[in-house]
Amino acid sequence: MRTNKLIIQTPEGICLAQQLAGPVTRFLAFAIDLAAICLISSLIAQVLLLTAIVNPDLALAARTVCYFIVTVGYSILLEWFLRGQTLGKRVLKIRVVDAEGLRLRPTQIVIRNLLRLVDLLPAFYAVGGICCVLSPKFQRLGDFAANTVVIYAVPEKIPDLELLFSGTLNSLRSHSHLAAQLRKSISPGEARLALEAVVRRDGLEPNSRLELFRQLADYLRPVAPFPEESLTGLTDEQYVRNIVDLIYRPMVGR
Amino acid sequence: MIVDLKKFIARERATWEELDEMLKRVENQTITHLTLDEVQRLHYLYERTGAGLIKISTFAAEPNLVRSLESLLIRAYAEMQDVPSRTDTWSPRRWLFRTFPQTFRKHFRFFLAALALTILGGLFGGGAVAFDPDAKAAIAPFPHLLENPSQRVKEEESKPNQMLATAKGRFSAVLMTNNTQVSILALALGVTWGIGTLILLFYNGVILGAVIFDYVRAGQSVFLMGWLLPHGVVEIPAILIAGQAGLLLGQALIGWNSKESVSQRLRSIAGSLVTLISGAALLLIWAGLVEAFLSQYHEPILPYQFKIAFGLIELVTLLAFLIFAGREPAPAVGSSVA
Numbered sequence: 001m002r003t004n005k006l007i008i009q010t011p012e013g014i015c016l017a018q019q020l021a022g023p024v025t026r027f028l029a030f031a032i033d034l035a036a037i038c039l040i041s042s043l044i045a046q047v048l049l050l051t052a053i054v055n056p057d058l059a060l061a062a063r064t065v066c067y068f069i070v071t072v073g074y075s076i077l078l079e080w081f082l083r084g085q086t087l088g089k090r091v092l093k094i095r096v097v098d099a100e101g102l103r104l105r106p107t108q109i110v111i112r113n114l115l116r117l118v119d120l121l122p123a124f125y126a127v128g129g130i131c132c133v134l135s136p137k138f139q140r141l142g143d144f145a146a147n148t149v150v151i152y153a154v155p156e157k158i159p160d161l162e163l164l165f166s167g168t169l170n171s172l173r174s175h176s177h178l179a180a181q182l183r184k185s186i187s188p189g190e191a192r193l194a195l196e197a198v199v200r201r202d203g204l205e206p207n208s209r210l211e212l213f214r215q216l217a218d219y220l221r222p223v224a225p226f227p228e229e230s231l232t233g234l235t236d237e238q239y240v241r242n243i244v245d246l247i248y249r250p251m252v253g254r
Numbered sequence: 255m256i257v258d259l260k261k262f263i264a265r266e267r268a269t270w271e272e273l274d275e276m277l278k279r280v281e282n283q284t285i286t287h288l289t290l291d292e293v294q295r296l297h298y299l300y301e302r303t304g305a306g307l308i309k310i311s312t313f314a315a316e317p318n319l320v321r322s323l324e325s326l327l328i329r330a331y332a333e334m335q336d337v338p339s340r341t342d343t344w345s346p347r348r349w350l351f352r353t354f355p356q357t358f359r360k361h362f363r364f365f366l367a368a369l370a371l372t373i374l375g376g377l378f379g380g381g382a383v384a385f386d387p388d389a390k391a392a393i394a395p396f397p398h399l400l401e402n403p404s405q406r407v408k409e410e411e412s413k414p415n416q417m418l419a420t421a422k423g424r425f426s427a428v429l430m431t432n433n434t435q436v437s438i439l440a441l442a443l444g445v446t447w448g449i450g451t452l453i454l455l456f457y458n459g460v461i462l463g464a465v466i467f468d469y470v471r472a473g474q475s476v477f478l479m480g481w482l483l484p485h486g487v488v489e490i491p492a493i494l495i496a497g498q499a500g501l502l503l504g505q506a507l508i509g510w511n512s513k514e515s516v517s518q519r520l521r522s523i524a525g526s527l528v529t530l531i532s533g534a535a536l537l538l539i540w541a542g543l544v545e546a547f548l549s550q551y552h553e554p555i556l557p558y559q560f561k562i563a564f565g566l567i568e569l570v571t572l573l574a575f576l577i578f579a580g581r582e583p584a585p586a587v588g589s590s591v592a
Contacts, residue, residue, distance in 0.1 A: 012301065016327055060424040083281065101332055110528045111527055141445045249258070
């Protein structure tokens with residue numbers, strides 16, 4: 001079953017999930033790498049052009065060998081030294097990792113890159129692209145043989161709740177018994193939904209933002225029946241933010 | 255129950271930061287050896303972070319924090335579950351004189367299969383040219399192989415190749431890179447359960463068989479040996495070794511007589527595949543140099559006897575290397591544990 005996630009179950013029973021990179025992102029990364037390979041090859045060719053004055057045969061031989069080494073070695077060397085990333089992968093924030101969560105070994109990097117030759121067949125990455133689309137883990141043949149996958153490598157920062165709620169007065173905090181009832185009755189899923197809405201609110205379209213917080217406020221009001229006077233003047237968004245503040249920062253102000 | 259997220263983060267942050275710092279040092283190989291205390295500490299931090307993740311996923315499920323801890327734990331898991339021999343420094347000498355020949359012998363049956371298939375292809379190619387002279391045009395990949403062998407020998411011996419006089423280096427580089435590409439393809443096609451590798455080896459055999467038969471029939475056996483032996487005795491085994499790697503990959507995918515999963519089988523042969531293809535590439539560099547600087551020169555510049563002798567010496571040396579290099583000395587009689 002396709003989940004778009006790499007799920008690793010550790011012996012300790014912890015389930016770890018990582019977002020898999022899809023074929024389009026990977027193709028864009030490949031396009032950037034292709035451009036980089038062309039650039040590096042042409043730079044080397046320009047440098048070797050100077051040596052042609054001394055020995056044209058040697059310069060042409062060196063150019064042929066260098067082009068081959070750059071084509072084959074670019075991804076191998078970069079993925080080796082940048083821990084699963086090439087320039088293209090770094091730009092698109094994706095990374096090659098072991099499919100079972102183990103340390104990525106140099107042999108895996110070599111195999112996945114050598115097998116690119118088959119993935120490129122018959123042209124324009126057709127075999128690799130089709131395999132990637134059909135595979136549950138978005139693996140091309142090289143990934144399959146090397147037991148690797150490509151994941152998103154965006155480092156998540158630990159959220160700073162102080163910053164999220166700083167400079168705001170929570171008018172609901174004075175009703176401590178209702179706040180306690182709210183924490184008891186709300187489910188983790190509902191709380192998470194509200195928190196995520198607050199965290200992501202700046203990235204929403206104005207109309208979507210209004211609509212989302214209206215729906216959330218309508219949903220949360222029966223769960224936490226605060227007195228009307230403490231809700232006066234609160235927009236839906238302020239109401240949801242105050243609710244989230246009460247849930248996740250219960251000890252503030254005590 | 256919902257976790258007081260602020261309090262939880264404040265309490266656990268130091269643990270996460272210490273784990274992150276420790277992992278950075280291990281990943282960047284700032285430290286190659288962890289002391290027992292450090293290993294115990296790493297394990298403690300890993301378990302505590304894991305426990306925190308379970309708690310946060312169950313009772314708070316703050317998505318960014320969950321993802322952050324998952325990413326941290328995956329890194330820790332990789333380091334703790336899989337510690338390859340980072341302490342062993344890779345030695346080119348040890349790899350060349352021990353690892354490569356040992357790996358070749360370990361998977362010798364796949365080399366034999368590649369050889370048998372090439373010979374089969376050779377017999378087919380020779381037979382095709384013998385029974386249908388027009389087959390040569392369909393089989394031969396290069397225009398100079400289409401010429402009448404006797405005519406070509408006459409031309410080569412009367413008029414040395416002028417192009418080579420000024421382009422030996424480039425010719426050699428082209429041969430090396432092309433042959434290495436073919437070798438990589440022979441390995442990579444193993445991913446088609448070995449079928450692609452089988453076809454490639456058979457096709458190589460067909461070309462070789464057709465050329466050999468054509469020259470032998472024309473009475474040009476000596477020229478043929480002088481032309482092919484110096485580079486062929488290295489180039490052909492190199493392609494066969496790449497085919498050996500391809501067939502090994504195919505067998506790992508099919509998994510005959512194996513109770514391991516596909517990923518386990520692939521993991522166990524990964525080192526052998528890289529060793530075999532690297533060895534093949536190394537041989538092809540030598541073959542490319544010999545082909546450009548020696549094979550293309552014929553009598554009267556270079557006597558055929560010299561070229562044939564050179565090729566035979568190379569063959570014996572290569573065989574001796576692959577058969578005997580890196581063999582562990584047999585234990586002395588009576589030295590066994592009582």
